[in-house]
Amino acid sequence: MDYIQHPYVKSLAARGFVQGVTLTDRTTNTPLCHYFGGLRYALPPSQRWRQAQRLPDTYTYGSESNPGQCTGAAGVCPQPKFLNLSVQEGWTEDCFQCNVYVPVGEPPKDGWPVLIFLHGGWLQFGSPNSFSASQLLGETAFNAIVVMPAYRVGVFGFLYSSELEHDAASVNESAGNQGFWDQRLALEWTRDNIALFKGNPSQITISGYSAGAYSVFYQLAYDIHLPQEKSLIKQATIWSNSPVAQPKDPSSAQDQFSQLLSALNIPESTLSPSEKLARLRSIPAKTLLDTATKLVATNQFRPTTDSTFIRPSLFHSLDTGAFGRSLRARNIRILLGECRDEHSLYATWYPPPQNTFSALHDRLRAEYPPALVTSLLNLYCPNGELPVGCGNWHADAFGLIYADIQVHKMQRGLVHSLVLGGAAHLVYRYRIEYRLRCADDAFPPEWGVTHATDMLIWFWGNGKVVQDYEKPLIMKALIGPLTRFVHGEPDIGWGTTDYREVRRLKPDGSVDIWQDGYWDEAMRIWKCVRADDESANDVAAKF
Structure with missing residues (x-):
């Protein structure tokens, strides 16, 4: 979409001043929203693989005469190339920034509701710069602040080892899952600072797509074990992903660390832990990324059960219904669902090298x-x-x-666990079988309603043109109910009455309530997966 950008300076009280832009539709000359790009939410760590740091209370973005410049984009963690979905410029390990979209006009009495969006990318790539909330805010009644943080991915965000654990302990930190800790800092920054943008810190919805949705689950799992006064999450959306099994244990993560050392020709047996890390930290980001990328096909850099951010008992709590009971106790609503043809895009992520x-x-x-x-x-x-x-x-x-394992079957398993905990009334399920015309710009038509095509629906074109005949269809089907969900309305007009009912956007653009035809098969797969995760349950019993 073609925008006109007008400078927009905003006072953030004790945080100083920032200069963003007001995005205006060039065709209609209508202001869409205010935008602040690359707004810092945390300070970089002292060394690679340590935790980023909260902004000190004395931190300011700029002065009235020299406001902090937030007219561009967030920093991008170094990442591998994948189709046209990864970002190949603006790389920096200091990616602790977010893009913030604010509605124009006067906010309600308590402030604008807030949607925090975590980008996807298999936790290996991705950036908030690939998404835009400008049309959603400018052309609909969504009327909420949208915060999109960047975070560390791949080897930079999810490497774990005993060496890193010892190093983290030396500075009173936790090792591993750095990307999740980055997201957590962004959540805390939003809670503590969004009122400066006329946002309502008590009405925050955390959302995510694909790996971002996967992240939402883990952020929620971490959050519900905190005391109520430190809890951040009131409701969540989990778009096209779901948890599968207890993340790898530290010993498996150690094997991956050893593989990385070997690939970089760093001796493992003759160097001390601190010497190994010193070698790793001295390697240029591009060299580290290229080496790690070669390992991804056989060993993905993903979360580790670190006993701090991710408890060994997490998936056991799904099996017993404890997870659902925690959500029920805190009245946390979850909106989640799928696209009809998720497999088309999923099949392109490091497919098997041989047809065997x-x-x-x-x-x-x-x-x-x-x-x-x-x-x-x-x-x-x-x-x-x-x-x-x-x-x-x-x-x-x-x-x-x-x-099936990333989305279709496991998401139904998650719903089953919530029902087991008495939280069925808090679940809103959807299925998208409709493809916007503008999806053809990014995804082959023969892929159908594949993974990520629905992001064009959720973000009202995401910078592309939604046809006039499509707008009332997606407004009625999803954007209207989502708006009511984000605004905290008790009745969002979803239309379902049972956890096996799904709000469906059909191929012709109509909406119906679908009796889930895949439920029984999903339960068979879910029970199989859970049976093979019993080792995690055995560990959990010790905690």
């Missing part, structure tokens, strides 16, 4: 525990045969299984 059963097996082991992979393949590929409807192993079978 064994290559599929090895690829799935890059992300999931070995026992879980074996059981899944026994279910999907009995006697080593291709799943029904699949013509090959490296695209069809991989895309089917991967999308």
Whole structure:
């Protein structure tokens, strides 16, 4: 979309002054929103893989005569290239910034409600700069502040080892899951500072897409164990992702660390822990990224059960209903769902290099525990045969299984666990089978309503043009109810009355309430996955 940008200076009280821009539609000359890009939410850590630091109370962005410049974009963590979805410029390990969109006009008495959005990208790539809330704010009645933070990804955000654990302990920090801690700082910054933008800190919705949705689950899991006065999350949206199994344990993470050292020719047996880290920290970011990227196909840089941010008992709490009971006790609402053809895009993320059963097996082991992979393949590929409807192993079978485990089946498992805890009334489910015309600019039409095409719906074109005939369809189907959800209205007009009912946006643009036809099969897969995560439950019993 073509914007006119007018300078917009705002006072943030004791935080000083910032200069953003007012984004205006060039065609209609209508102001859409105020935008502040690259607004710092934390200070960088003293060294790579340590935790970023909260902004001190004395931190200011600028003065009235020299306001902090927030007219551009957030910093981008170094990341691998993937289709046209990753960001290949603006790289910096100091990516502790966010983009903030503020409605024009006068806020309500208590301030604008707030939506925090966590970008996706398999936790390996992505940036808030790939998303825009300007049209959503300027062309609809959404009327909420949107905060989009950047955070560390891949090897920079999710490396873990005993060496890093010892190093973190020396400065009273926790090791691993650095990307999650970055997100947490962004949440805390929003709570503590959003009133300066006329936002309501008591009406914050945390949302995320894909890996961002995965992140929302872990932020929620961390948050519900905090005392009520330190809790941040009141409600959440989980778009096109879901938790699968207890994240890898420290010993598995240590193996990955050893692989990285070996690939970088850093001796492991002859160097002290501090010497290994010194070597790693001295390596240029691009060299580290290139080396780590070569390992991703066989060992993804993903979260670790660190016993601090991620408890060993987390998935046990899903099995027992304790997670759902915690949500029920705090009345935390969750809006979650899927696209019809998630598999089309999922099949392109490091697909198996050969069209064989064994290559599929090895690829799935890059992300999931070995026992879980074996059981899944026994279910999907009995006697080593291709799943029904699949013509090959490296695209069809991989895309089917991967999308089921990342979204379709496991999300239903999450809903099951919430129901088990008595939180069914807090769940709002959706399914999108409609594709906007502008999706053709980024995704082949033959991919259908694939993963990420719905971001054009949730963000009202996300910078692209939504056709006039499409606008009332998506407003009625999703944007209107989402607006009411974010504003905290008790009745959002969702239309479902049972956890197995799903609000569905159909291919013709109409809306119905769909009786979930995949529920029983999903429960079969969910129970299989949970049975193979019993080792985590055994560990959890000790805590």
